[in-house]
Structures are given as C-alpha cells and as structure tokens.
Amino acid sequence: MKRDTVCRLCSACCPVEVDIEEGRLVSAERKSFLPPGKRLNCPKLKAAPDIVYSPVRLTRPLVKDKKGLGGAFREAKWDEALDLVAGRFKYFKDRHGPETVCWFRGMAADWGAPWDYSNRLMNAFGSPNTIGNGSVCHVARDMAHNYTYGNMTLAQPRDSGCIIIWGKNDQNTAPSACEAILYARDHGAKLIVIDPVRTGFAKMADLWLQIKPGYDGQLAMSMINEIIINGLYEREFVKRFTLGFEELKRASSLYPAEEVAERMWLTPDMIREAARVYATTKPACIIDGNGLDMQIQVFQSTRAVCMLRALTGNLDKNGGDLIPQPVPMRDIKLKEMLPKDIPPITVDYRLFNEFHKHWGLQVQSCLIDSILDRRPYPIRMLIVQSGNPAVTMTDSNRVKKALESLEFLVVIDLFMTRTAELADVILPAAGCFEETQLNRAYTRNNLVVLQNQVIDWQGESRPNWKIIFELAKRLGMEKEFPWRTAEEAINYQLAPSGITTEMLRKNPEGLCAVETEYEKFQKKGFDTPSGKVEFFSERLRTAGHMPVPFMDGRNTDPISFSGQVKEDNIIGISGEKTNLFTHTQFHNIPVLLKAEPEAYVDIHPEDGQQRGIISGDMLRIKTPRGCIRMQARLSDVVHPGSIQIAWGWGEVDPELSINNLTDDYRRDPVTGTPSNRVFMCEIEKV
Numbered sequence: 273m274k275r276d277t278v279c280r281l282c283s284a285c286c287p288v289e290v291d292i293e294e295g296r297l298v299s300a301e302r303k304s305f306l307p308p309g310k311r312l313n314c315p316k317l318k319a320a321p322d323i324v325y326s327p328v329r330l331t332r333p334l335v336k337d338k339k340g341l342g343g344a345f346r347e348a349k350w351d352e353a354l355d356l357v358a359g360r361f362k363y364f365k366d367r368h369g370p371e372t373v374c375w376f377r378g379m380a381a382d383w384g385a386p387w388d389y390s391n392r393l394m395n396a397f398g399s400p401n402t403i404g405n406g407s408v409c410h411v412a413r414d415m416a417h418n419y420t421y422g423n424m425t426l427a428q429p430r431d432s433g434c435i436i437i438w439g440k441n442d443q444n445t446a447p448s449a450c451e452a453i454l455y456a457r458d459h460g461a462k463l464i465v466i467d468p469v470r471t472g473f474a475k476m477a478d479l480w481l482q483i484k485p486g487y488d489g490q491l492a493m494s495m496i497n498e499i500i501i502n503g504l505y506e507r508e509f510v511k512r513f514t515l516g517f518e519e520l521k522r523a524s525s526l527y528p529a530e531e532v533a534e535r536m537w538l539t540p541d542m543i544r545e546a547a548r549v550y551a552t553t554k555p556a557c558i559i560d561g562n563g564l565d566m567q568i569q570v571f572q573s574t575r576a577v578c579m580l581r582a583l584t585g586n587l588d589k590n591g592g593d594l595i596p597q598p599v600p601m602r603d604i605k606l607k608e609m610l611p612k613d614i615p616p617i618t619v620d621y622r623l624f625n626e627f628h629k630h631w632g633l634q635v636q637s638c639l640i641d642s643i644l645d646r647r648p649y650p651i652r653m654l655i656v657q658s659g660n661p662a663v664t665m666t667d668s669n670r671v672k673k674a675l676e677s678l679e680f681l682v683v684i685d686l687f688m689t690r691t692a693e694l695a696d697v698i699l700p701a702a703g704c705f706e707e708t709q710l711n712r713a714y715t716r717n718n719l720v721v722l723q724n725q726v727i728d729w730q731g732e733s734r735p736n737w738k739i740i741f742e743l744a745k746r747l748g749m750e751k752e753f754p755w756r757t758a759e760e761a762i763n764y765q766l767a768p769s770g771i772t773t774e775m776l777r778k779n780p781e782g783l784c785a786v787e788t789e790y791e792k793f794q795k796k797g798f799d800t801p802s803g804k805v806e807f808f809s810e811r812l813r814t815a816g817h818m819p820v821p822f823m824d825g826r827n828t829d830p831i832s833f834s835g836q837v838k839e840d841n842i843i844g845i846s847g848e849k850t851n852l853f854t855h856t857q858f859h860n861i862p863v864l865l866k867a868e869p870e871a872y873v874d875i876h877p878e879d880g881q882q883r884g885i886i887s888g889d890m891l892r893i894k895t896p897r898g899c900i901r902m903q904a905r906l907s908d909v910v911h912p913g914s915i916q917i918a919w920g921w922g923e924v925d926p927e928l929s930i931n932n933l934t935d936d937y938r939r940d941p942v943t944g945t946p947s948n949r950v951f952m953c954e955i956e957k958v
Contacts, residue, residue, distance in 0.1 A: 276780030280704035285713035330700035331731025358746035370398035378659020400616040406634030412943035416574035422799025425593035434553035439563020486830035489573030497524035498547035506585030516808025526825035555591030566949035596717035600768035635944035663922035668931035707735035721782035832951035856923035871918035898932035
C-alpha cells in the first residue's frame, strides 16, 4: 500500500511516498519535479526501515533510581514515568519558582508543531524558559534578514539566471533544493560558490571563492563596494525602497577589493568578478546556509549578504529571493500567561528574544550559564526534546559539567544518546513516519503539507504531541490542552487558513493558503519600522549595535583563540554535513555506518608535508578548551593553513567530538552565537 507523508530524518522535510506492507514500512521514495532517472537519492531515506525498526530504538520509558552515570536505568510504565516528571515540575515550581524549570529543544526529527506545544506547556506552567538551538542554526540568520527587509527570504534557484551558494551544500542536506540548482545550471544559470571547502558545487561552479573561514561579512562588504562604485546597483529600487544608502556606501568603501582580498585568501579580481556577474545577471538569487551560522559575526555578516539582494533589485522576484507569505495560523503558545516580572535566562539578548513572534528564545548558551554560573538564576530541572547537547553544544566539557550538575534531567528521544545517558527519566519518542503533524518548513511560506502518520508507534514509544499533551494534563492544564488527537490540535491551529487535516489528506501535494505574489513591496512596502529595506537600522543604533554592518572598518579577527595557541597553529573548521547522518544521529545504523565507518580530519598536502603527516596518521588536535584524536586524510578540498574536522562523531566516541575544541565565551553581541565553526588549533602526530 502506498501512502504520502513528509520525511523528517533531516531538516529538508522532503515529501515522500512510502510503501507499507502488513503495517510495516518497507521503503520510501522522495517526490521530485524531475523524472525518476534524474532524481537525487538519499541514503537516509533508503535506510528508513533500518532506522524505524532498529533494535536499539528506545521503545519503553526508562527511569534511573540512582542519579548520574553510575545509576542504572530500569523500564517503567508510562503512568509512572509521566507522574514522576510532573511531580518534579510541581516540586521545583513550589520550592524555587517555575522559571527554574527549562525545556530545551534540539533539531532532531519532527521539528514543527511540537515547538509550539512545548512553548504552550511551559508558558502555561509559568516558565519563560523554552530554549531552541537557533543561535547556532538558522534563526540568527533569520533575524538578520528580518532587520534588513522584514522577513527571511527563500531563494528561487530553479528560475534563476545566477545563483550564489554561500556557505551551504544542498547536495548533502536538501535534495529538492539541489535538484533545482542543477536544473537551473543545465539551463544556463551562472553558479558562484563561496565556501572554504571544495564541495561538489564548488567543482562545477563558474567561480569558486575559497574564502578564509569567518570572513564572509567582510567579503560581502567588499562586493557591495564594487557594485556601488561601478554603478551596478538598481538605482530606482534603491531610491524608492531603501533607507541608509549613503551610510552603506561609506561603510563599504572601507573594504576595497585590492586592500582586503589577501586577508580573505582571495584575489581582488575574484571579488570584482563575483560582484559583477551577480549584479548584472537577472534574475539572481543567494542561497545562504549553515556556513554563516555558528560564527561570532553571524548577524552582521548575514545582514551584509542580505543587502546584496536589495542593492541588485533581486528581492521578491521570480528567480530571485522570494519574501514569503506565511500561512495564517493561530498563535497557540499562550505567552500572555507568563508572569511579567520573571525574565528569561536569555535576558541579555533582548532583541534576539523579541524579533519574531513565533521563534521565541534561541540563545542556547545561556542555558549553560544559568546552570553553572546561576545567572540570572539557576536552572534546576531540564527537559531535552529531540536534542543531544552533550555533544552538539559548544565547549562540550563545560556542557557535560552543567548537565551532570542538574537536579533533574528528562530526555525525549528515539535513541540512547550521550545526553540521555545522564538523564533521570527517558521518554521514548515515535519517529516521523509514526506521527501526524505540521512542519514549519512549509507553513512559513504559503504551503501546507501534512506529515502523515503511516505506521503504528514502535513498541511503547509515543509521538511528541501525545507526550506533551499527557504531561500537560498531569500539570492541571486540561483547559489549555483540550485536544485528544494531533488532528484536533492541527485543525485548531490552522483554522484561520480554512485548511483542515481532512483536506490535506485528500491533497497530499499540499494546499496553498493564498496565491503566491511577487514584488509585494510595490503596494505594501517592507515589514520594517520604516517600511523600507534598512541598510541603516535605527533599532540597532538605539540598542548600542552597529546600524550598518562593519561600519567601523576594523579587521576584527572572527576566529576563536587567535593569538592563544602556538605559532605553528592552524585554522580548524567543522566538517560538512554528510548525507548519511543528521548531526549526531544515525551513527548507530549499520547500513549507514558501513558507508562511512570512520571520522577524518582533512589536511592539505602542503601542511601535511611541513609536519610530516600522511594519510592514516593519528592526530591530536588541541585548543585551550580541550583536545580530540582523529585520523588524518591528506586532501586539497581545504586551503593550506586550515583543516576540516569531521562533525557529529562525538556520539560515537567523546575523543572524536569537535566540540571538545570550541569556545563559548566569545559570542555574537546580538544573537549570542559562539563559534562552533572556526577556531585556531594545534595539531601533532600521536
């Protein structure tokens, strides 16, 4: 039997058709606008049955009677586990205040409506501390888009004449987007890739800028300068729809290509050519990605990239960068129930907390500050939903210390993780094929596609929505959580759009809430305080931040630990996301691990020769935060002077965890983003 749903084994949210036999998932195939022979294959999707029916899936609640790693888990009934968790909620609320309980949400399977449900529960409980991971993934860039022209744009590569891929590799992370890029390339689109690593896209690019890691913002300012001094910008658009052009002109003049190129590992001609091709080819789009995230200058760097779109008149154009039309939905988070006098633990990042009505709190580093440094007050109980902070968060030694010092830790997940090992209670979650829900990837821009439950929950696991709803009822929130099924909750949330789950099941390709429009700014302006694209932001100036990106002209080193390690140091960058795993997930699936059984650090042959390193040597990599051991692989995918360290392997072995090396003390002043991405380190043969 064929069924339609949405795969959530990664963040791509691909629509899929699954084959079900006798109630079991047999296979899954991604839908595509391309004919079958030209579609990209996803190894995770091919391995979906192995993931769903993995013998190491968590299928029963686990309770630890003795705290810490020394304590053993025992199986428990759901009533016992949920009663225990609800009892600890009430205990900490009565003894220390509701704000001392925190809910942490990671990226793992089924990001979407459960974020709204967990916010609703915590707000009704009285705690402002529902924390996401957006300071290091997506949301920090979202804020930069928002502060420039009001919304995060969506690139339209399929119909584009020129595509800039900036710090992203959709060949591994988003098959549908990759297919659109390849389609455009086959139909004559120019391709510019800005990436310190030679990706598959870099190999096929018309122009590859192998930028020095962390210097993206300065490159964007230099390109802006080239476009302005050569008169390549859209004068009429700039005159009518932007604010602060003269201030941007002055700021960008501080980054002439001939002066800044060398410090970026580029040539002036590369910068000039990239600016010229992008500005003179219509329409053009920029696909910015996670390569800009996890950097200590992510906010201003992304703002500068956003301004390139506006200068060249590519905003809200077909083939350019679409300004989305969100699906009308009820805001169900109940933020109005929060006490007015209790600040969140992210209080130092007020602008980031408040820039978007749906994203909420995202500075995850503040969680560790609160636990260890007790500022602004201590978090005592933590619920980790679909996340693995013991491995994925910056400075993992500090994070582990924080998790071990908690008074009570609950983990909701599909598998035992390094974080779950530290828990007092583990609640087994159902996977994406076992759960009906909405996904934000669609509702943020007009389309509603249902992630449809196609198989039963495995063992005694339960979907995220049911875990949250049943916990809420134990906390006396029957009024706030009246829904008995996911469908009831979805229909309530979608009511303003007129779309129901019944309609979505009859239309598996999805339904649009409104007709897609382009150049909406002609009638409505932009969703900023001025109604224009804001090259100069008065909001930022008033808050004490630079109103124009990099306007001080300072060459502030964006790389962690610069000057703190030996002279023969090298730049370490986190490795690309492979299409076999999702962050730390699925390293326990044999068919996927067989395809990539080991972690490597890529080192350029020139650096290897200087240090007497050959492929296969075991290296010790060290920073002031810690060290790891990893096998060397000589490769020219990296620039001399840099190494690429495999990402996500700390779940397999703590000695392979790149976050043993990363720094959480230096952060972006607006978004609180530390640098997981780039740092100075020492390397030596073991």
